[in-house]
Amino acid sequence: MEKNALLQRALTFQKTWLPLVEKGHVSERQHDREFMADFYEVFGISRSVSRAGYEWRVKIDDSHKRIDSLLPKLLIIEMESQGVKLVDNPSAGYEQAARYAYALDDDHKPKYILACDFEHFYLRDPATKNVWTTTLQDFVKDIDEFSFLIGYEQKMQDVQAVVNAQAAEKISKIYRHILDVGVQPNAASLLMTRIVFCLFADDTNIFERNGVFQKFLKDTAKDGSDLLSNLTVLFRQLNTNDHDWIGKKREFGYINGGLFALDISKFTSDLGLTFNAEVRQALIDASHQDWSKISPVIFGSMFEGALDPEKRHDLGAHFTSEKNILKIVDSLFMNDLRHDFDVARHTSNAGGARTKALNRLHDKIIGLRFLDPACGSGNFLIVAYRELRRLEHEILNALIQDQVKGGLQLSFDYVTTNIKVEVSQFYGLEIQSYAVSIARVGMWLMDHLMNVEASELFGELVRRIPLHAGANIIKADSLTANWFEVFSKHNKDSNTKALKPSDLDFILGNPPFLGYTLESPDQKSSHEFATKEVKGYRKLDFASGWFIKSAQAMQENPQIQAALVATNSISQGEQATILWRALFRQGIHISFAHQTFKWDNNGAAVHVVIIGFAKLKTKNLPSIVKSSATLFNRFLLAV
Structure with a gap:
């Protein structure tokens, strides 16, 4: 990020909020989200990213509290109305934010805590106890105090890209195997859609128990000979509501008649098609991926690219940030x-x-x-x-x-x-x-x-x-x-x-x-x-x-x-x-x-x-x- 552009955005932020602050026309209830969104944008953090962390819930002493804003692993912001004491105040400011931070799990626990009353900024690194303070009046001059925010969104996207690329490559390998054994492209696309959904559902509490789909895959024959027929039966189960279910207690509940409505057996098992050990192992490998971390926004593009890069070029398709x-x-x-x-x-x-x-x-x-x-x-x-x-x-x-x-x-x-x-x-x-x-x-x-x-x-x-x-x-x-x-x-x-x-x-x-x-x-x-x-x-x-x-x-x-x-x-x-x-x-x-x-x-x-x-x-x-x-x-x- 160029320093001149950073300073220009900081100046715009200051000019927007300083007149309101000086007149005492701001309050936590009415203005906190607008203020935090504008603050984040100074450092290139979009409203889409910042919005996801507003009102983040944290459990303290058997009750749920709300964090004003959280950038996971980096920053908590606790906003207060003008005049509220930010430090040494048990019910507000830094102390309140610190309690929230300590209650978060390690995947979300932030490095920095910021308490702010629209005019005063109190920033602290709890691990080192280093403290930085500034005011809205001096915000541009002291902009380097917040340099740790620069690049946060890009780092997040880079991490996401790596995870999604790994998943896309695993899935594309399965898709190519499926085509190789004779499944027609339309049926293969539908089959892959259902498999991706099941993998995602297995890690995100859509199914009754996490890991049940992985267990299903591992319980099939090692040579993969019964995998396709078992998947066909599973898809029928996912398309059967509880009222029509007959038999023992089901491991997979009803999903709906849209995604799983079409019976694929006429395109697969009825033609004598079977999977092999390679397809089965590729599926099991894919199930070990943490699909809760997959982004639907970029996974699809990466999956397309992994399938057939030359065809994507011919179609003029492009990855889109x-x-x-x-x-x-x-x-x-x-x-x-x-x-x-x-x-x-x-x-x-x-x-x-x-x-x-x-x-x-x-x-x-x-x-x-x-x-x-x-x-x-x-x-x-x-x-x-x-x-x-x-x-x-x-x-x-x-x-x-x-x-x-x-x-x-x-x-x-x-x-x-x-x-x-x-x-x-x-x-x-x-x-x-x-x-x-x-x-x-x-x-x-x-x-x-x-x-x-x-x-x-x-x-x-x-x-x-x-x-x-x-x-x-x-x-x-x-x-x-x-x-x-x-x-x-x-x-x-x-x-x-x-x-x-x-x-x-x-x-x-x-x-x-x-x-x-x-x-x-x-x-x-x-x-x-x-x-x-x-x-x-x-x-x-x-x-x-x-x-x-x-x-x-x-x-x-x-x-x-x-x-x-x-x-x-x-x-x-x-x-x-x-x-x-x-x-x-x-x-x-x-x-x-x-x-x-x-x-x-x-x-x-x-x-x-x-x-x-x-x-x-x-x-x-x-x-x-x-x-x-x-x-x-x-x-x-x-x-």
């Missing part, structure tokens, strides 16, 4: 939703006004629908779902506070009953069947992780087993399919929900990066189908098709908003003139844009932009057509 995904997710909808939440939670509750505002926002977010028309392994959808769930948790936490203050008694399952954001609000199109399978299971895995997070936050066990309806992710050529009709067609013979234009709110994603000359014959055909109405379409990159198709969706529902990643060639030179003139004439305008930045594509630097766009009201169309060149030039300056 969570930081870059959030540039779209935040700019497109989450920043606005968080602003709505801040307004709602700071509303006076006279006459129940705050509670009503929070409930209105809750109703709003559970009614939103999202589409990634080039979803790959689903990482954009997975991150979007996680961020929406975390906002829902914050809304429910505020509603619980209102009920408690109003003297109302909460039901024992209040949180479980009121968590209503579902993976079924998310739709995806993807041309590769194995990526479809990875994306579907990734959404379910993130749903479970969010249930674990909710359990820790609220002290109530939150489990959605049997699984609720899955994400609506289907195999289709996004450039030739009608984005709405294709879901209705699949709805007839699957659990996929239909999607009408009026239902859709946001389009987001990362279309493939390919120049026209690098496209395969099939890709050229799809490209032409989507863009042929645009004069000069052969000069457009492959990704332009998704911009044009998004604009077509907006003609059916002008309320749809979109944001897509593309190489920066889409915003400069002849190609930009061809594409954006056509879109401007349809009444499309640029909502926001992120300047060119590097995107690592398996070691090759690709320069990309993120462009948010929407349709203007019809009454503005004539002036836009007349001034398209002017707007286009402004857009070029923006990106």
